[in-house]
Amino acid sequence: MKFRRTRIAAQPTQVLRALCARSGWLVETPDVLRCGFGGAVEELSLASGVDGRDARALFAAHELSGDDGPVGSGIVAFASLPFERDLPGLLVIPRFTITQDRSGAAWLSERVGSPAWSPLLDEVSLPTQDLQSIRSISYQPTPEEYAHQVALAVEILRHKELDKVVLARSVSGTVPEPIDPAAIAQRLRTREPHCTIYSLPLPDGRRFVGASPELLARRTGATIQLHPLAGTIALPANVAPDDYENWLLGSTKNLHEHELLVDDLVARLHDHYEDLVADASPSIVALRTVAHLGTWINGVHRGPGAPDALSLLRLLHPTAAVGGIPRDPATALIARLESHARGHYAGPVGWLDAEGDGEWWIGIRGVMVGATGFEAWAGAGIVSESDPIAEREETRDKLASVLSSVLADRV
DSSP: OEEEEEEEOOOOHHHHHHHHHHHSEEEEOSSEEEEEEEEEEEEEEESSTTOOSOHHHHTTTOEEEESOOOTTSSSEEEEEOOSSTTSOEEEEEEEEEEEEETTSOEEEEEETTOOOSHHHHHTOOOOOOOOBOOSEEEEESOHHHHHHHHHHHHHHHHTTSOSEEEEEEEEEEEOSSOOOHHHHHHHHHHHOTTSEEEEEEOTTSOEEEEEEOOEEEEEETTEEEEEOEEEEEEOOTTSOSHHHHHHHHHOHHHHHHHHHHHHHHHHHHTTTOSEEEEOSSOEEEEOSSEEEEEOOEEEEOOSSOOOOTTHHHHHHSSOTTTSEESHHHHHHHHHHHSSSOOTTTTSEEEEEETTSOEEEEEOOSEEEEETTEEEEEEEEEEOTTOOHHHHHHHHHHHHHHHHTTTBSSOO
Protein backbone atom coordinates (compact mmCIF):
# COMPACT_ATOMS: atom_id res chain seq x y z
CA MET A 1 0.00 0.00 0.00
CA LYS A 2 1.42 3.38 -1.03
CA PHE A 3 1.22 6.60 0.96
CA ARG A 4 2.37 10.11 0.15
CA ARG A 5 3.43 12.80 2.62
CA THR A 6 2.93 16.45 1.66
CA ARG A 7 3.73 19.69 3.47
CA ILE A 8 0.45 21.64 3.58
CA ALA A 9 -0.80 24.98 4.84
CA ALA A 10 -1.93 25.19 8.46
CA GLN A 11 -5.49 23.98 8.99
CA PRO A 12 -8.01 25.38 11.52
CA THR A 13 -7.23 23.59 14.78
CA GLN A 14 -10.82 23.56 16.01
CA VAL A 15 -12.00 22.03 12.73
CA LEU A 16 -9.41 19.24 12.88
CA ARG A 17 -10.26 18.58 16.52
CA ALA A 18 -14.00 18.44 15.85
CA LEU A 19 -13.68 16.19 12.80
CA CYS A 20 -11.39 13.65 14.42
CA ALA A 21 -13.07 13.71 17.83
CA ARG A 22 -16.38 12.75 16.21
CA SER A 23 -15.47 10.25 13.51
CA GLY A 24 -11.72 9.78 13.34
CA TRP A 25 -8.68 9.42 15.54
CA LEU A 26 -7.46 12.35 17.64
CA VAL A 27 -4.30 12.57 19.74
CA GLU A 28 -3.49 16.18 20.62
CA THR A 29 -0.63 17.15 22.90
CA PRO A 30 -0.03 20.77 23.91
CA ASP A 31 2.57 20.92 21.09
CA VAL A 32 1.25 18.69 18.27
CA LEU A 33 -2.23 17.80 17.01
CA ARG A 34 -2.36 14.48 15.19
CA CYS A 35 -5.65 13.82 13.39
CA GLY A 36 -6.64 10.71 11.43
CA PHE A 37 -9.78 10.76 9.26
CA GLY A 38 -11.41 9.48 6.09
CA GLY A 39 -11.98 5.99 7.45
CA ALA A 40 -9.60 3.11 8.01
CA VAL A 41 -7.52 1.76 5.13
CA GLU A 42 -6.04 -1.05 7.23
CA GLU A 43 -6.52 -2.64 10.63
CA LEU A 44 -3.52 -4.31 12.25
CA SER A 45 -4.65 -6.92 14.75
CA LEU A 46 -2.57 -7.64 17.83
CA ALA A 47 -2.81 -10.93 19.67
CA SER A 48 -2.74 -8.90 22.87
CA GLY A 49 -2.50 -5.28 23.89
CA VAL A 50 1.19 -5.83 24.65
CA ASP A 51 1.99 -7.74 21.46
CA GLY A 52 5.78 -7.74 21.19
CA ARG A 53 6.10 -8.08 17.41
CA ASP A 54 8.46 -5.69 15.66
CA ALA A 55 6.41 -2.61 14.86
CA ARG A 56 8.22 -1.95 11.60
CA ALA A 57 7.29 -5.44 10.37
CA LEU A 58 3.62 -4.49 10.71
CA PHE A 59 4.19 -1.70 8.15
CA ALA A 60 6.48 -3.72 5.87
CA ALA A 61 3.96 -3.78 2.99
CA HIS A 62 3.56 0.01 3.05
CA GLU A 63 5.59 2.55 1.10
CA LEU A 64 5.92 6.28 1.84
CA SER A 65 6.94 8.89 -0.71
CA GLY A 66 6.79 12.68 -0.99
CA ASP A 67 8.08 15.42 1.29
CA ASP A 68 10.27 14.97 4.32
CA GLY A 69 8.61 15.53 7.67
CA PRO A 70 9.04 15.11 11.41
CA VAL A 71 8.57 11.94 13.44
CA GLY A 72 5.00 10.72 13.35
CA SER A 73 3.99 12.57 10.19
CA GLY A 74 4.20 9.62 7.80
CA ILE A 75 2.27 6.34 7.92
CA VAL A 76 0.66 6.31 11.36
CA ALA A 77 -1.52 3.79 13.18
CA PHE A 78 -3.70 4.88 16.11
CA ALA A 79 -4.94 2.75 18.98
CA SER A 80 -6.81 2.59 22.24
CA LEU A 81 -5.70 -0.69 23.79
CA PRO A 82 -7.28 -2.63 26.68
CA PHE A 83 -6.08 -2.51 30.25
CA GLU A 84 -5.76 -6.31 30.49
CA ARG A 85 -2.48 -7.38 28.90
CA ASP A 86 -3.78 -10.61 27.37
CA LEU A 87 -6.79 -9.13 25.56
CA PRO A 88 -6.45 -8.53 21.80
CA GLY A 89 -5.70 -5.06 20.49
CA LEU A 90 -6.19 -3.19 17.25
CA LEU A 91 -4.06 -0.59 15.46
CA VAL A 92 -5.80 1.39 12.70
CA ILE A 93 -4.19 3.25 9.78
CA PRO A 94 -6.51 6.05 8.58
CA ARG A 95 -6.82 7.12 4.95
CA PHE A 96 -5.63 10.63 5.89
CA THR A 97 -3.49 11.85 8.78
CA ILE A 98 -2.69 15.49 9.43
CA THR A 99 0.13 16.31 11.83
CA GLN A 100 0.20 19.99 12.83
CA ASP A 101 2.42 21.59 15.45
CA ARG A 102 1.80 24.63 17.60
CA SER A 103 3.57 26.94 15.12
CA GLY A 104 1.19 25.88 12.33
CA ALA A 105 3.64 23.67 10.42
CA ALA A 106 1.52 20.86 8.97
CA TRP A 107 1.93 17.64 6.99
CA LEU A 108 -0.64 15.42 5.31
CA SER A 109 -0.11 11.68 4.92
CA GLU A 110 -2.61 10.06 2.55
CA ARG A 111 -3.08 6.78 0.78
CA VAL A 112 -2.16 7.24 -2.87
CA GLY A 113 -5.27 7.35 -5.04
CA SER A 114 -7.57 8.67 -2.31
CA PRO A 115 -10.23 11.26 -3.13
CA ALA A 116 -9.68 14.89 -2.12
CA TRP A 117 -9.39 15.39 1.62
CA SER A 118 -10.24 19.07 1.98
CA PRO A 119 -14.03 18.68 1.40
CA LEU A 120 -14.16 16.56 4.55
CA LEU A 121 -12.91 19.55 6.53
CA ASP A 122 -15.30 21.92 4.75
CA GLU A 123 -18.27 19.88 5.99
CA VAL A 124 -17.30 20.08 9.68
CA SER A 125 -19.52 22.02 12.07
CA LEU A 126 -17.91 23.28 15.27
CA PRO A 127 -19.38 21.95 18.53
CA THR A 128 -22.15 23.95 20.20
CA GLN A 129 -23.63 21.37 22.58
CA ASP A 130 -24.20 22.51 26.16
CA LEU A 131 -23.64 20.39 29.25
CA GLN A 132 -26.54 18.05 29.93
CA SER A 133 -28.53 16.94 32.97
CA ILE A 134 -28.38 13.37 34.23
CA ARG A 135 -31.28 11.14 33.21
CA SER A 136 -30.00 8.02 35.01
CA ILE A 137 -26.83 7.09 36.88
CA SER A 138 -25.26 4.07 38.58
CA TYR A 139 -22.02 3.32 40.41
CA GLN A 140 -19.91 0.14 40.24
CA PRO A 141 -19.09 -0.39 43.02
CA THR A 142 -21.04 1.99 45.25
CA PRO A 143 -18.91 4.51 47.18
CA GLU A 144 -19.36 2.47 50.38
CA GLU A 145 -18.38 -0.76 48.64
CA TYR A 146 -15.32 0.91 47.18
CA ALA A 147 -14.13 2.08 50.61
CA HIS A 148 -14.57 -1.50 51.81
CA GLN A 149 -12.47 -2.80 48.91
CA VAL A 150 -9.73 -0.33 49.82
CA ALA A 151 -9.81 -1.54 53.42
CA LEU A 152 -9.40 -5.14 52.24
CA ALA A 153 -6.48 -4.14 50.03
CA VAL A 154 -4.78 -2.24 52.87
CA GLU A 155 -4.95 -5.33 55.06
CA ILE A 156 -3.26 -7.38 52.31
CA LEU A 157 -0.61 -4.68 51.84
CA ARG A 158 0.12 -4.61 55.56
CA HIS A 159 0.93 -8.31 55.36
CA LYS A 160 3.54 -7.39 52.69
CA GLU A 161 1.96 -9.50 49.98
CA LEU A 162 2.04 -6.42 47.73
CA ASP A 163 3.68 -3.01 47.81
CA LYS A 164 0.92 -1.13 45.96
CA VAL A 165 -2.33 -1.72 44.11
CA VAL A 166 -4.54 0.70 42.19
CA LEU A 167 -8.26 0.20 42.71
CA ALA A 168 -10.76 1.90 40.43
CA ARG A 169 -14.50 2.44 40.31
CA SER A 170 -16.86 3.61 37.59
CA VAL A 171 -19.97 5.69 37.10
CA SER A 172 -22.27 5.23 34.13
CA GLY A 173 -25.53 6.75 33.05
CA THR A 174 -27.57 8.46 30.38
CA VAL A 175 -28.43 12.00 29.32
CA PRO A 176 -31.38 13.31 27.26
CA GLU A 177 -29.54 14.11 23.99
CA PRO A 178 -26.89 12.24 21.97
CA ILE A 179 -23.45 13.24 23.24
CA ASP A 180 -21.16 15.15 20.88
CA PRO A 181 -17.57 13.92 21.41
CA ALA A 182 -16.26 17.10 19.76
CA ALA A 183 -17.87 19.21 22.49
CA ILE A 184 -16.15 17.09 25.14
CA ALA A 185 -12.77 17.37 23.39
CA GLN A 186 -13.13 21.13 23.03
CA ARG A 187 -13.99 21.61 26.71
CA LEU A 188 -11.13 19.40 27.80
CA ARG A 189 -8.65 21.27 25.60
CA THR A 190 -9.75 24.54 27.24
CA ARG A 191 -9.83 23.22 30.79
CA GLU A 192 -6.69 21.06 30.73
CA PRO A 193 -4.19 22.88 28.48
CA HIS A 194 -1.25 20.78 29.73
CA CYS A 195 -2.86 17.40 29.04
CA THR A 196 -3.05 15.25 25.91
CA ILE A 197 -6.56 15.24 24.46
CA TYR A 198 -7.62 11.98 22.85
CA SER A 199 -10.74 10.74 21.09
CA LEU A 200 -10.52 7.21 19.74
CA PRO A 201 -13.13 4.65 18.63
CA LEU A 202 -13.59 1.50 20.70
CA PRO A 203 -14.43 -1.98 19.38
CA ASP A 204 -17.91 -1.83 20.95
CA GLY A 205 -18.88 1.24 18.90
CA ARG A 206 -18.37 3.83 21.62
CA ARG A 207 -15.69 6.54 21.66
CA PHE A 208 -13.14 7.10 24.41
CA VAL A 209 -12.63 10.84 24.88
CA GLY A 210 -10.34 12.25 27.55
CA ALA A 211 -7.48 14.43 28.72
CA SER A 212 -4.58 12.32 29.93
CA PRO A 213 -1.89 13.98 32.05
CA GLU A 214 0.36 10.90 32.05
CA LEU A 215 2.90 10.04 29.35
CA LEU A 216 3.47 6.29 29.42
CA ALA A 217 6.29 6.36 26.84
CA ARG A 218 7.54 8.51 23.98
CA ARG A 219 9.94 6.68 21.65
CA THR A 220 12.03 8.63 19.15
CA GLY A 221 14.74 6.47 17.63
CA ALA A 222 17.11 5.39 20.39
CA THR A 223 15.60 7.68 23.04
CA ILE A 224 12.70 7.20 25.39
CA GLN A 225 10.86 9.58 27.70
CA LEU A 226 8.33 8.82 30.42
CA HIS A 227 6.42 11.04 32.85
CA PRO A 228 4.80 8.84 35.50
CA LEU A 229 2.37 10.35 38.02
CA ALA A 230 1.45 9.08 41.47
CA GLY A 231 0.36 10.94 44.57
CA THR A 232 -2.67 13.21 44.36
CA ILE A 233 -4.42 16.04 46.16
CA ALA A 234 -7.66 17.80 45.25
CA LEU A 235 -7.42 21.54 44.55
CA PRO A 236 -10.47 23.46 45.81
CA ALA A 237 -11.95 26.00 43.43
CA ASN A 238 -11.09 29.69 43.89
CA VAL A 239 -8.30 28.94 46.38
CA ALA A 240 -4.58 29.50 45.81
CA PRO A 241 -3.11 26.00 45.34
CA ASP A 242 0.31 26.66 46.88
CA ASP A 243 -0.41 25.29 50.34
CA TYR A 244 -2.02 22.14 48.94
CA GLU A 245 0.86 21.54 46.54
CA ASN A 246 3.44 22.07 49.31
CA TRP A 247 1.55 19.58 51.46
CA LEU A 248 1.68 17.02 48.64
CA LEU A 249 5.44 17.51 48.23
CA GLY A 250 5.85 16.71 51.94
CA SER A 251 3.32 13.87 52.24
CA THR A 252 5.06 10.68 53.35
CA LYS A 253 2.28 8.49 52.00
CA ASN A 254 2.20 10.14 48.58
CA LEU A 255 5.99 10.30 48.26
CA HIS A 256 6.18 6.60 49.12
CA GLU A 257 3.57 5.75 46.49
CA HIS A 258 5.39 7.83 43.89
CA GLU A 259 8.81 6.38 44.68
CA LEU A 260 7.49 2.85 44.23
CA LEU A 261 6.25 3.76 40.75
CA VAL A 262 9.46 5.44 39.57
CA ASP A 263 11.73 2.71 40.94
CA ASP A 264 9.64 0.02 39.27
CA LEU A 265 9.75 1.73 35.85
CA VAL A 266 13.51 2.29 36.04
CA ALA A 267 14.00 -1.38 36.93
CA ARG A 268 11.90 -2.54 33.95
CA LEU A 269 13.87 -0.40 31.51
CA HIS A 270 17.32 -0.90 33.01
CA ASP A 271 18.37 -3.78 30.73
CA HIS A 272 17.30 -1.95 27.55
CA TYR A 273 18.66 1.58 28.03
CA GLU A 274 22.26 2.15 29.03
CA ASP A 275 21.71 5.80 29.91
CA LEU A 276 18.60 6.00 32.09
CA VAL A 277 18.06 9.03 34.30
CA ALA A 278 15.12 9.94 36.54
CA ASP A 279 14.65 13.31 38.21
CA ALA A 280 16.14 13.32 41.70
CA SER A 281 12.81 14.36 43.23
CA PRO A 282 9.23 14.69 41.97
CA SER A 283 7.63 17.95 40.91
CA ILE A 284 4.05 19.18 40.98
CA VAL A 285 1.80 18.56 37.98
CA ALA A 286 -1.16 20.88 38.54
CA LEU A 287 -4.40 20.27 36.68
CA ARG A 288 -7.73 22.05 36.91
CA THR A 289 -9.04 20.28 40.02
CA VAL A 290 -6.19 18.06 41.25
CA ALA A 291 -2.41 18.08 41.54
CA HIS A 292 -0.07 15.11 41.16
CA LEU A 293 3.53 14.25 41.85
CA GLY A 294 5.39 13.66 38.58
CA THR A 295 8.90 12.58 37.61
CA TRP A 296 10.57 12.75 34.20
CA ILE A 297 12.53 9.66 33.16
CA ASN A 298 14.81 9.81 30.10
CA GLY A 299 16.74 6.98 28.50
CA VAL A 300 19.11 6.35 25.57
CA HIS A 301 19.78 2.98 23.92
CA ARG A 302 23.35 2.58 22.67
CA GLY A 303 23.77 0.53 19.53
CA PRO A 304 21.20 -1.18 17.26
CA GLY A 305 17.96 -2.79 18.36
CA ALA A 306 16.29 -0.10 20.46
CA PRO A 307 12.83 -1.25 21.59
CA ASP A 308 10.15 0.18 19.32
CA ALA A 309 7.02 1.92 20.55
CA LEU A 310 4.98 -1.28 20.45
CA SER A 311 7.54 -3.42 22.28
CA LEU A 312 7.68 -0.79 25.03
CA LEU A 313 4.11 -1.68 25.98
CA ARG A 314 5.21 -5.21 26.78
CA LEU A 315 7.86 -3.80 29.12
CA LEU A 316 5.79 -1.11 30.78
CA HIS A 317 2.03 -1.72 30.70
CA PRO A 318 0.36 -1.59 33.11
CA THR A 319 2.61 0.65 35.19
CA ALA A 320 2.23 0.90 38.92
CA ALA A 321 0.31 4.15 38.30
CA VAL A 322 -2.72 2.10 37.23
CA GLY A 323 -1.82 -1.48 38.23
CA GLY A 324 0.45 -2.17 41.16
CA ILE A 325 3.67 -3.72 42.44
CA PRO A 326 4.48 -6.53 41.84
CA ARG A 327 2.55 -6.26 38.58
CA ASP A 328 1.07 -9.74 38.21
CA PRO A 329 -0.16 -10.21 41.82
CA ALA A 330 -1.54 -6.66 41.79
CA THR A 331 -3.41 -7.30 38.55
CA ALA A 332 -4.86 -10.49 40.04
CA LEU A 333 -6.03 -8.56 43.11
CA ILE A 334 -7.65 -5.91 40.89
CA ALA A 335 -9.58 -8.64 39.07
CA ARG A 336 -10.71 -10.09 42.41
CA LEU A 337 -11.78 -6.86 44.09
CA GLU A 338 -13.15 -4.67 41.29
CA SER A 339 -16.77 -5.40 40.44
CA HIS A 340 -16.42 -5.38 36.64
CA ALA A 341 -13.75 -5.29 33.95
CA ARG A 342 -12.02 -1.99 33.14
CA GLY A 343 -12.10 -2.51 29.39
CA HIS A 344 -10.06 0.29 27.83
CA TYR A 345 -9.88 2.44 30.96
CA ALA A 346 -6.20 2.80 31.99
CA GLY A 347 -5.03 1.11 28.80
CA PRO A 348 -2.54 2.75 26.42
CA VAL A 349 -3.82 5.37 23.98
CA GLY A 350 -1.67 6.84 21.25
CA TRP A 351 0.04 6.16 17.95
CA LEU A 352 2.80 4.20 16.24
CA ASP A 353 4.56 4.88 12.94
CA ALA A 354 6.37 2.84 10.32
CA GLU A 355 9.78 3.72 11.82
CA GLY A 356 8.86 2.18 15.18
CA ASP A 357 8.49 5.60 16.82
CA GLY A 358 5.39 6.55 18.73
CA GLU A 359 3.78 7.98 21.82
CA TRP A 360 1.54 6.30 24.37
CA TRP A 361 -0.43 7.91 27.16
CA ILE A 362 -2.35 6.17 29.90
CA GLY A 363 -6.06 6.21 29.07
CA ILE A 364 -7.31 7.97 32.18
CA ARG A 365 -9.42 11.09 32.85
CA GLY A 366 -11.71 10.09 30.01
CA VAL A 367 -15.33 9.23 29.34
CA MET A 368 -16.62 6.47 27.07
CA VAL A 369 -19.63 7.74 25.14
CA GLY A 370 -22.17 6.22 22.78
CA ALA A 371 -25.44 7.86 21.75
CA THR A 372 -26.91 9.12 25.05
CA GLY A 373 -24.85 6.86 27.33
CA PHE A 374 -21.63 7.58 29.21
CA GLU A 375 -19.17 5.70 31.43
CA ALA A 376 -16.20 7.10 33.35
CA TRP A 377 -13.63 5.56 35.66
CA ALA A 378 -11.28 6.80 38.33
CA GLY A 379 -8.72 5.02 40.48
CA ALA A 380 -6.50 5.61 43.48
CA GLY A 381 -3.13 4.14 44.42
CA ILE A 382 -3.41 2.07 47.58
CA VAL A 383 -0.42 1.50 49.87
CA SER A 384 -0.27 0.24 53.42
CA GLU A 385 -0.75 3.77 54.82
CA SER A 386 -3.91 4.46 52.78
CA ASP A 387 -7.14 5.69 54.40
CA PRO A 388 -10.19 4.07 52.71
CA ILE A 389 -12.34 7.18 53.09
CA ALA A 390 -9.64 9.49 51.71
CA GLU A 391 -9.12 7.20 48.70
CA ARG A 392 -12.87 7.11 48.07
CA GLU A 393 -12.98 10.91 48.10
CA GLU A 394 -10.01 11.08 45.73
CA THR A 395 -11.86 8.96 43.18
CA ARG A 396 -14.99 11.09 43.69
CA ASP A 397 -13.02 14.24 42.84
CA LYS A 398 -11.47 12.63 39.77
CA LEU A 399 -14.85 11.39 38.51
CA ALA A 400 -16.42 14.80 39.04
CA SER A 401 -13.61 16.45 37.08
CA VAL A 402 -13.97 14.05 34.13
CA LEU A 403 -17.75 14.20 33.95
CA SER A 404 -17.86 17.99 34.20
CA SER A 405 -17.09 17.95 30.47
CA VAL A 406 -20.41 16.15 29.86
CA LEU A 407 -22.76 16.88 32.75
CA ALA A 408 -24.17 20.04 34.25
CA ASP A 409 -24.78 18.10 37.50
CA ARG A 410 -22.02 17.06 39.90
CA VAL A 411 -21.79 13.30 40.41
